[in-house]
Amino acid sequence: MSDVSFVVNGRRVSGAVEDRTLLVHFLRENLGLTGTHVGCDTSQCGACVVHVDGRAVKSCSMLAAQASGSTVTTIEGLASGPDLHPVQAAFKEHHGLQCGFCTPGMIMTATDMISRHPEGLDEATVRAELDGNICRCTGYHNIVKAILAASKTMSKGATKGKAKQAA
Amino acid sequence: MGIEGVGARVARKEDKRFITGAGRYVDDMVVPGMKHAVFVRSPHAHAQIKKIDVKKAQAMPGVIGVLTGKELKADGIGNLICGWMIHSKDGSPMKMGAWSPLAVDKVRYVGDAVVVVVAETKGQARDAAEAVEITYKELKAVVDATKALEKGAPQIHAEAEDNLIFDWEIGDARATDAAIKAAAHVTRMKIVNNRLVPNAMEPRAALGHYDKAEDHFTCWTTSQNPHVARLVMSAFYNVAPENKLRVIAPDVGGGFGSKIYIYPEEIVCLWASKKTGVPVKWVADRTESFLSDAHGRDHVSMVEMAFDKDNRITGLKVDTIANLGAYMSLFSSCVPTYLYATLLSGQYNIAAIHANVRTVYTNTAPVDAYRGAGRPEATYLLERTMEAAARELGVSPAELRRKNFITSFPHQTPVIMNYDAGDYGASLDAAMKSADYAGFARRKADAARKGKLRGIGMSCYIEACGIAPSAAVGSLGAGVGLWESAEVRVNAVGTIEVLTGSHSHGQGHETTFAQLVNQRLGVPIDSVSIVHGDTDKVQMGMGTYGSRSGAVGMSAVAKALDKVEAKAKKIAAHLLEADEGDIVIENGALKVAGTDKNVPWFQVALAAYTAHNLPAGMEPGLKETAFYDPANFTFPAGCYICEVEIDPETGTTEIVQFVAADDFGNIINPMIVEGQVHGGIAQGIGQALLEGAHYDAGGQLLTASYMDYTMPRAGDLPSFKVSTSNTPCPSNPLGIKGCGEAGAIGSPPAVINAITDAIGIPDIAMPASPSTVWAAIRATKK
Secondary structure (H helix, E strand, C coil): CEEEEEEECCEEEEEEECCCCEHHHHHHHHCCCCCCCCCCCCCCCCCCEEEECCEEEECCCCEHHHHCCCEEECHHHCCCCCCCCHHHHHHHHCCCCCCCCCHHHHHHHHHHHHHHCCCCCCHHHHHHHCCCCCCCCCCCHHHHHHHHHHHHHHHHHHHHHHHHHHC | CCCCCCCCCCCCCCHHHHHCCCCCEHHHCCCCCCEEEEEEECCCCCEEEEEEECHHHHCCCCEEEEEEHHHHHHCCCCCECCCECCECCCCCECCCCCECCCCCCEECCCCCEEEEEEECCHHHHHHHHHHCEEEEEECCCCCCHHHHCCCCCCCCCCCCHHHEEEEEEEECHHHHHHHHHCCCEEEEEEEEECCECCCCCCCCEEEEEEECCCCEEEEEECCCCHHHHHHHHHHCCCCCCHHHEEEECCECCCCCCCCCCCCHHHHHHHHHHHHHCCCEEEECCHHHHHHHCCEECCEEEEEEEEECCCCCEEEEEEEEEEEEECCCCCCCCCCCCCCCHHHCCCCECCCEEEEEEEEEECCCCCECCCCCCCHHHHHHHHHHHHHHHHHHHCCCHHHHHHHHECCCCCEECCCCCEECCCCHHHHHHHHHHHCCHHHHHHHHHHHHHCCCEEEEEEEEEECCECCCCHHHHHHCCECCCCCEEEEEEECCCCCEEEEECCCCCCCCHHHHHHHHHHHHHCCCHHHEEEECCECCCCCCCCCCCCCCHHHHHHHHHHHHHHHHHHHHHHHHHHHHCCCHHHEEEECCEEEECCCCCEEEHHHHHHHHHHCCCCCCCCCCCCEEEEEECCCCCECCEEEEEEEEEEECCCCEEEEEEEEEEEECECCCCHHHHHHHHHHHHHHHHHHHHHCCCCECCCCCECCCCCCCCCCCCHHHCCCCEEEECCCCCCCCCCCECCCCCHHHHHHHHHHHHHHHHHHCCCCCCCCCCHHHHHHHHHHHCC
8 A cells, every 4th residue: 555645636635545546546536536537548548637747647657656746637626716727618619529528638638738838839739749639529620629729818818917917 | 590599509508517527427426335347258259168267256355246147147137139120031030149248158259248246446356357267168260251151160159050140132133133234334342341449438337226125226327328228128138127227327428329239237237236235336448348349330342333324323233241240239230231221322313222231240349330320331332332433434523423413302212211302412512612622633733743642532422310210110120119209397487407318428419409499488598408318307218329319309309399389378378368379489488479468488487387377277387298200211411522642652641631511401509510520520531541440360359459449639630621501301390410420421432532542543441551551552563
């Protein structure tokens, strides 16, 4: 057994887990954060993507014990307050989801992608960087559209923020 | 059209829970005392079970029960069945072999369930499953349907001699042979439709809970049709009578057909819950899904298409062998027959058609309906053959198609279907314009200068959906009726619940069904809740598949709304002291036409429930139920154009543009319809370029994970250019044709026609992977 302790969605949590427990199982089973999904067993589908210390990670590819000590954000903790995160809002506006199963992983990947590309994104980059996330419903068309739109919104927001700071 | 009514591009009501991680799928369900099941599956494609020793497993930590097929049989649980009877042309019924939910004497494919282990944790169940000792005597296996029919092939079921399930025909053999004999030209093709794995992103799962005090079962399952699951588990599998069995399909993460069927696992979880006294949950690993979900397609066909001297099609002869796998899945028999051969007329006027279909057992996973189900196979066969014919005849593929289009409706084909409406020329024109078909030669020349091979291909598909008129399918062998039910419950404050037997697993019913209510009653869609997926809430339903939720499910809602509206008008007329015939519903109020006298909707609802002042003799309340049975299939159709650029050095195919021009009849929400088309096209491109389930000769599935089975990813696909030019469907009250499967039906031949055009070869196998394409290019240079 391993003792683990994290900050998950802003809340400090700890527990004792079997050594073989994956981060995704700890999140789902111990914390009841079932928004993070398991769609495969070979770390291919990306339905389980969360942010560990600010980076997108497939939570099936990491032991809970490995992640101990880190700060984890899941889909449930992405938005602050009652408002949707701009990426969540863009997925809704552009119909970037159908069955919703891959969606949490897509949104967590997209958020990370946008933050790594403050200069903005183009379609080819978005498609290339979605390599680790599989969707069977949408044909990716509207996911790509939603990510491009969110990237625009967020870079506008960032520019506004900077402008405010400068003023 | 109001801002939330029919035709409006309304964002989905259900999205919020999915984008915030609050969706509730079966694996998210927790019941107090719940334990975990793991199945021990056959590692052999074909073997006798000599001995099962569970002693070691039973002694493992956390183990609650280790159960076998013998115990299951002893408790009277029945075999799985195929619910659609097909008779061979000699009149004999199809040869259905026994399929026990847990194999007893013999296993017939890799993945066949043999033993179930229930333990405190999934990890413990998995460890114990590895300790179950099963002694097998291996038998020779056969995975290829053509080989399975050969003399001396391994015999898979005692009931089916030579592994032949049925040998069925449709159409007029003599007239077709005569047309071929008299033809000015005959195009002959061998058409192979590759085996696919549906791969909904949510793996199948089941949670069975037996309540001893009530002697009642609850099953949470990943189902597209929970009522059908309850019916079949009660009537055929002897799990429990219907009133003692509640089936709940909560949020379901995609289906594409694979979640229509009742599989061994939900039966076993329910039975095991009673046996062990604990709620039992099973969730498939992805590899388990690959092994045990029903696969799709897997046809081999020989085709002869006859033309007269004016290039008009005079006859079509088809001989198909369809691989149904190791057991007959629930609707497996209707896929290569009534969902396939009845569409062989395509969009074309063909006087004589004959198709012969043999279905065959092999040592592979069961094959059943996968998005399109039979119609992609028919479309691929026809549209590849049309393309080949155009090249042989030296005419434009577009003009050959146009010349043979059906242009007047209704049109009776020689293979049962009666097309009610369509305009195939309009879709072809729209697609060619959108694709700048006329500019292709220039683009091809530009590509050649860069050393690339550019090709263009089209496909004009038709499908039959809105499945289906009950009497018609009953006469063809269906074991169930294919109507749909709806209940509209108006609450006392005017808000509304619509209960439907349709099931949404991504289709957006919570939005589109509410849009219909908004259109009819003016109630905002936020005040309309759609209830589905629970047999305790919705009385009965046939579920969602065959692009039927709009055409059939919403038609049932429309019928129930008619009744609600009629009663509401009576109440309003009484309150307003007006004639019932003068009442109209506008902007959320019931009005006397041409006056300013009105009563708001909520007041009518309240009046129905206070019952203080209702017309004499009227029952209180405002709630109506309807069952809608369609008058005909619906016939969505369209034209897809694919343009590819191939790198001859690597064999990599890039889809440089993909155009879809569809006719879906009336559309409730264009945003959702476009999404359905996008997803369908992606699956069709997947079939054409990337996907294929491969078994080795011994029956091991080589493509059993996402490391081996190539799922389309974002980088494999372009953005799509989709449009519609619609002719309303005259066969249902809403004029809807259905759009869920079109993309997967129409796209594969467009892609392969483009690739063969680019390389200048008559045919290439699907999936046209880079190595296949590279080899084909090399072969042209020899």
